[in-house]
Amino acid sequence: MTKAGKTILIVDDEAPIREMIAVALEMAGYECLEAANTQEAHSLIVDRKPDLMILDWMLPGTSGVEFARRIKRDDITSEIPIVMLTAKGEEDNKVQGLEAGADDYITKPFSPRELVARLKAVLRRTTPQGVEDPIEVSGLLLDPVCHRVTANEVPLEIGPTEYRLLQFFMTHQERAYSRTQLLDQVWGGNVYVEERTVDVHIRRLRKALGASHEHLIQTVRGTGYRFSTKAS
Amino acid sequence: MTKAGKTILIVDDEAPIREMIAVALEMAGYECLEAANTQEAHSLIVDRKPDLMILDWMLPGTSGVEFARRIKRDDITSEIPIVMLTAKGEEDNKVQGLEAGADDYITKPFSPRELVARLKAVLRRTTPQGVEDPIEVSGLLLDPVCHRVTANEVPLEIGPTEYRLLQFFMTHQERAYSRTQLLDQVWGGNVYVEERTVDVHIRRLRKALGASHEHLIQTVRGTGYRFSTKAS
DNA sequence: ACGTAGTGTTACAGAAATGTGACATGCCTG
DNA sequence: CAGGCATGTCACATTTCTGTAACACTACGT
Known part of the structure; x- marks a missing residue:
């Protein structure tokens, strides 16, 4: 556990995947929030202010990309880094995803270790020292x-x-x-x-x-x- | 009061283990039910409606995972959180277990304290608490x-x-x-x-x-x- | 007005929750 | 490796809460 425990929000409609990710992250010392859809995700963002969000590409209703765009457009939430998950072989998505404001991009399937490593990297480069107000x-x-x-x-x-x-x-x-x-x-x-x-x-x-x-x-x-x- | 004692169902074929767990949980204020196999477990679930189930990986007859899957598939019982127990060194099981619908996973041997703590955590995150308006x-x-x-x-x-x-x-x-x-x-x-x-x-x-x-x-x-x- | 059942009020002992200081352990630094 | 934190836990002190009993008061029927 490097810094004070960061809070990660996992947005994915498949519970087993969510759980697997959550377990991996928790073992790495992060606190996890889980959401199955963009609505749940939105309320969690508002009242728990996660430090990073893992967002599945495929979501029922609003798609992952669209949701990412929305997050990045809102001043209050735009600072939250986003890591997108997508099925393999859809390299095209990468561009769209990054354009929508994602900070990194991981292809399924992935090892927990890889996930945690990428995530740490994102946090390292997106957590500037001292954006927090006294x-x-x-x-x-x-x-x-x-x-x-x-x-x-x-x-x-x-x-x-x-x-x-x-x-x-x-x-x-x-x-x-x-x-x-x-x-x-x-x-x-x-x-x-x-x-x-x-x-x-x-x-x-x-x-x-x-x-x-x-x-x-x-x-x-x-x-x-x-x-x-x-x-x- | 809201803090009404939760009921925990322990499913394990080894009586000593069951007892140990039951003692730990009862000291922590939970009510315990015990079952040695999935059949007993099933009747207890139906007529006592436990708030959480502790399920051993190894069970005679239907395996723990298979049983978990079955529980999660049934609408009536799918809301019951499951904590799986497994012998150490079987890390692979973890993924299977979580995919089967387990909400947490504990490796034997474990301390009673750890068990109770994890269990509390599971109950906490699976028991939605209503909006409290003034x-x-x-x-x-x-x-x-x-x-x-x-x-x-x-x-x-x-x-x-x-x-x-x-x-x-x-x-x-x-x-x-x-x-x-x-x-x-x-x-x-x-x-x-x-x-x-x-x-x-x-x-x-x-x-x-x-x-x-x-x-x-x-x-x-x-x-x-x-x-x-x-x-x- | 009187008596009686129902309720208000107070005091108190035991129980429960919290405050507090001390200690063992583990970690890091020098 | 010594020594200084930081931390979690324990044991004990202190405060606060709770249920009960005892007594005072009030409302109502006669």
Whole structure:
């Protein structure tokens, strides 16, 4: 696992293929989302913001190419890299696919290893350092570019896990998350740790934030935690 | 409550293995069914409708894969997630297994913890969770996403049971419920508590709502309680 | 007005959830 | 290889929640 777990969206109408890809990617440390059609894909894109999308050429309804074009046309989603899947021998598609905005192109059948390798390559060249904007909440500033957190201009000492946790919270404010959800989102889907581990890291995060900001991390008893500027 | 215990069916011809798995799952709060062969499994599926099935690769008679395929082909049972067990070193099976419709795949030997974790993950991603819309009634707002209740924008301090009670009332307005019904609906079917307990929680809920909104919870003398915007 | 059943209110002990500090382990750096 | 993080887990402390009982109050029939 090179960087923080990336989220990959797999769009294919054949469940077995989806699963196979998902397993391969998960073993490589990525988090997977799956969609059987462009509609499901669209909602997942909107609310989970995947870092990359694997798109089958053949899809019921809107074709893969058309969908890719649509994604690339929309400002909000156009930054998401697309890897297209296509059956072998259809080399012509390649051109169309790349023109539609795909960033890479893989021919079926392919080995999981090949898939992961290409995908890494795409991510490497399409993830520019620092397209992410800093987030600020009542004096607490998280800057993904500098990978640094400051409270009222004062740099905070914060561990890697706590940083990811805080980043997740600051990008998902005002909403309660269960320990399980946090493990999924912050630790990455396929890690097997105790739920109580979350509590410990919450504790460490609060301590790191200090008295001035620890109240932003709220306990939702019986449920989990929430990042909120409003008092509880 | 929503967290009602899931039922897991374990299909394996070796009794010790079955037992081990069953113990691990029961400790994690799941209800277990056991079957030594596909016939037993089939009847259990039909009349107990498990939420998930753990299926050994090697089975006498019909093989595990073949059985999985059959399950997935039948409309009635195809929704049941399947986790396959296989001996180590048989990586090839993985693909076959997943193609047959398995939702995850675990290699023996495995730790109970891993088993439970993977199983949770499968259940999580195969149990669609409905859209949770906020509900608002005369300034009182319950937002399931934030897991928070506000009265005229001001967050309320409210305990878990009171929250569930209020959520139930707000989704079932203008109708009287007996204490027994409330225990069923809010506490969850098979709990053994005094009816008077409801009164106490109603009291706590009213207090939490404060003077501005407690009138929404109305006493229906001789019957129970009602959530209504109209004065009684 | 009186009594009685039904409900409101409070206090409290046991249970459950969360907070907290310490420790073992594994990883990386020097 | 020593030593310093980072991390996950545990054990124990603390807080919060829950159900019950006991008592106070209210509504209703007589």
